[in-house]
Amino acid sequence: MKCEEATEFVSALCDGGMIPQAAAEHIGDCAACRTRLKEYAEMGVELRRVASLQAVEETEVKPWEQVPRITPNWWGKGWETMRIPRFAFAVLLAATIVLGSSLVMVRARAHTQGSVLMLTAKSATGHTVRCALSLKDEKADSCGSVRVVNGGAELFGFRIISDQGDHIKIGVRARFLPRNPGSGGFSSDQIDGFPETTYWLQVGEKVEAKVEGSDPMIITGELLDHMPTSLSVGGDEQLDPNPGEVRFVAPVLVRSHEVVSDFDGMTVKSVEKDHGIVLHVPHDGRYLVSSSPLEGAVEGHIKDSRVTFELNGQPYEFLTGAPVAQGDRIWILHLPNEGNPGKNDEHEFVSSESMTQYLAKPPAEN
Amino acid sequence: MPDDQQVWERIHQGDAQAFDEFYRQNAPRLELFLRHIVGNPQAAEDIMQETFTQIWSRPNGFQPERGSLRAYLFGIGRKRASEWWRTQSPKDPGTSDKTVVHRSEISPAMEDAFRRLPEEQRSLLWLREVEGHSYSELAETLEIPVGTVKSRLFATREALRKIWQSPRLPKEDA
Numbered sequence: 001m002k003c004e005e006a007t008e009f010v011s012a013l014c015d016g017g018m019i020p021q022a023a024a025e026h027i028g029d030c031a032a033c034r035t036r037l038k039e040y041a042e043m044g045v046e047l048r049r050v051a052s053l054q055a056v057e058e059t060e061v062k063p064w065e066q067v068p069r070i071t072p073n074w075w076g077k078g079w080e081t082m083r084i085p086r087f088a089f090a091v092l093l094a095a096t097i098v099l100g101s102s103l104v105m106v107r108a109r110a111h112t113q114g115s116v117l118m119l120t121a122k123s124a125t126g127h128t129v130r131c132a133l134s135l136k137d138e139k140a141d142s143c144g145s146v147r148v149v150n151g152g153a154e155l156f157g158f159r160i161i162s163d164q165g166d167h168i169k170i171g172v173r174a175r176f177l178p179r180n181p182g183s184g185g186f187s188s189d190q191i192d193g194f195p196e197t198t199y200w201l202q203v204g205e206k207v208e209a210k211v212e213g214s215d216p217m218i219i220t221g222e223l224l225d226h227m228p229t230s231l232s233v234g235g236d237e238q239l240d241p242n243p244g245e246v247r248f249v250a251p252v253l254v255r256s257h258e259v260v261s262d263f264d265g266m267t268v269k270s271v272e273k274d275h276g277i278v279l280h281v282p283h284d285g286r287y288l289v290s291s292s293p294l295e296g297a298v299e300g301h302i303k304d305s306r307v308t309f310e311l312n313g314q315p316y317e318f319l320t321g322a323p324v325a326q327g328d329r330i331w332i333l334h335l336p337n338e339g340n341p342g343k344n345d346e347h348e349f350v351s352s353e354s355m356t357q358y359l360a361k362p363p364a365e366n
Numbered sequence: 367m368p369d370d371q372q373v374w375e376r377i378h379q380g381d382a383q384a385f386d387e388f389y390r391q392n393a394p395r396l397e398l399f400l401r402h403i404v405g406n407p408q409a410a411e412d413i414m415q416e417t418f419t420q421i422w423s424r425p426n427g428f429q430p431e432r433g434s435l436r437a438y439l440f441g442i443g444r445k446r447a448s449e450w451w452r453t454q455s456p457k458d459p460g461t462s463d464k465t466v467v468h469r470s471e472i473s474p475a476m477e478d479a480f481r482r483l484p485e486e487q488r489s490l491l492w493l494r495e496v497e498g499h500s501y502s503e504l505a506e507t508l509e510i511p512v513g514t515v516k517s518r519l520f521a522t523r524e525a526l527r528k529i530w531q532s533p534r535l536p537k538e539d540a
Contacts, residue, residue: 011520015494015501040523043530044495046476051496054398138427259513282514283521 001026006033014040116224117168119158119201124215125149132227133160135168140227144191152178154214155191166203166223171196176214241325246270246291248277248350249305249321253287256314260284261348268350276355279318280348285336289318290355291325297333307332370435378425389418392436395497396443402492403447403485413450417443433506437499441507444489451485479530487522494519 001022009023010033019027027033115135122128131143142159157173173194199207199219207219241247247269253260261281270277276290288294289307300309300316302325307318309332316332324330376384393414400410420442421427428438480488486508493499493507504515 007524008517008520011523012516014523015516015519036527039527039531043476043523043526047480047491047495050477050480051398051492054401055394136426138424258516259511260517261514262511283518 003030003032006030007036010037010040013037014044116227117160117163117170117201117203117221118224119143119170119219119221121156121158121209121217121219123154123156123211123217125154127154129156131158132224133158133170134227135160135163146191152176152213154211155194156211156217157191157194161198168201168203168221169198170201170219171198172209172219173197174209174217175212178213239322241269241323242271243326244271244273244291246277246289246325246330247320247322248279248289248318248324251279251318251320251350253279253281254317254319263348263350266348266350268352270352272352272354274354274356275352276358278351278353278358280350282347283337285334288333288335288353288355288358290331290333291327291329293331294333294355294359297331300330300332302328302330371430374425374428374430374435377422385418385422388435392439393418396439399440399489399492399497400443400447402480403444403489404450405481409450410447413443413446417446420446434503436497437503437506440493440497440499441509444507447489448485476530479526479532482529483522483525487518487525490515490518491522491526 003026006023006026009019010027012019013027014037027037117133117135119131119133120128121131127147127149129145129147131145132140133143134140142157144157145155147154153176155173155175155177157171159171161169161171163169173191173196175191175194177190194212197210199209201207201219201221203221203223205220208216209219210216247267248263249267251263251266253263261279261284263279268277270291274292276288276294279287279289281287288297289300290297293299298309298311300307304323305320307320307324307330309316309330311332311334318324373384373388377388396417397410397414400413401407404410404413417439421439427442428435480491483491490504490508493504499507501512501515504510504519505512508515510518
């Protein structure tokens with residue numbers, strides 16, 4: 001084993017865990033790794049010493065100011081003052097969608113309990129967005145969508161505010177943004193500052209919701225007793241991929257049998273010629289997946305909902321929730337964060353991009 | 367000592383005394399953690415109070431089967447700290463790193479190095495090394511897989527080591 005392979009296990013050793021025998025042998029014999037182990041341990045000790053010196057005494061802490069736990073009545077809910085938070089999805093998705101891409105992305109975390117509102121929004125351009133929103137799990141009560149259309153992009157965000165049986169109060173942020181030459185493209189971050197409008201949605205009935213910069217969209221909803229598994233987006237629920245289509249449904253990236261990144265609830269598909277899928281892995285970089293060869297890419301193999309490939313001598317797998325493509329060959333290009341440190345480096349996200357355009361741009365713009 | 371489930375059931379039922387006890391046990395550590403994440407004692411105190419207010423006001427959020435109460439508490443605190451950061455402009459005087467508590471009194475090299483890490487890395491390392499959170503608690507708090515926790519801990523330690531050992535740390539302003 002080499003130092004670069006053993007160093008991650010040095011960290012695990014610091015955490016009190018067992019490590020593979022080969023790593024343990026290497027660390028025992030390698031002066032550099034032992035030095036690193038010592039330094040990691042010293043850093044932990046020093047941090048705890050700092051914390052001990054700065055410890056906030058109980059007497060210093062502001063006493064808890066008891067606030068009454070209020071359950072607002074129906075009328076109260078209708079008139080309550082509401083603090084408008086950022087959409088959770090905007091935090092989770094820092095996706096930048098380049099001009100010309102055809103990305104469609106819906107974020108709704110999987111969960112296991114509670115009633116679910118399946119919200120369907122049809123925009124004036126005829127596109128449909130479907131979001132499954134939990135009425136009970138606040139971690140799954142919002143979703144967002146960015147779709148590039150002719151002349152610009154439609155950016156939508158939805159969240160559950162409250163519910164009274166089949167009468168559900170939702171918050172909607174929606175805007176059409178025209179394409180401006182020279183701009184960097186469209187990003188879910190842009191929705192962050194949109195004003196939120198609230199609507200009462202009666203299950204089975206239509207609500208007309210305003211879309212800034214465009215005609216209104218029509219929202220409908222139905223209640224489900226579970227969070228459905230979405231195979232794709234845009235209303236297309238075919239299990240088999242279409243010809244030329246590459247599709248990743250909630251992929252998980254595994255390296256050497258260890259999960260590197262979990263794109264829980266994220267679905268993306270690439271349908272246009274020259275397009276591929278970009279998966280951003282925090283602190284690692286981007287993985288470009290294309291049905292045609294890319295310069296510098298490695299060839300992978302598709303077996304139903306599994307893509308296997310090898311990078312730098314290590315086995316990798318993308319495990320997804322549905323078949324990936326009709327063919328059995330695929331190309332993967334790994335672009336580390338070098339040259340673009342810290343860029344969107346907090347959360348996983350996926351997008352569909354023109355590979356030619358994506359690779360032509362400097363890293364800082366991707 | 368009551369376990370998480372028992373504490374939570376009492377809080378859920380509106381037992382103010384149970385909540386007060388929970389607050390007194392956890393507020394000091396949460397506030398210290400937040401001071402290191404936001405670098406502003408006043409903001410840290412506000413966020414700490416907001417965190418407990420959220421837990422008291424919306425007692426349906428904790429699911430014992432998903433993780434510990436401690437991980438849940440720090441997870442909310444960290445999210446609120448992240449929201450606070452997003453509302454700050456880069457040059458907002460209220461967010462100045464210079465407000466980190468007691469910095470000049472103790473271990474300036476480590477504190478300075480630690481402060482240079484990104485917020486997410488500071489959270490991760492603090493919760494692991496100071497709070498002693500397990501991998502699964504970190505995964506719950508940070509909403510990432512356990513495998514990612516391990517790799518990020520390694521990356522964070524390596525980043526801190528490089529900064530800490532750097533012979534050219536710029537001299538701090540008085």
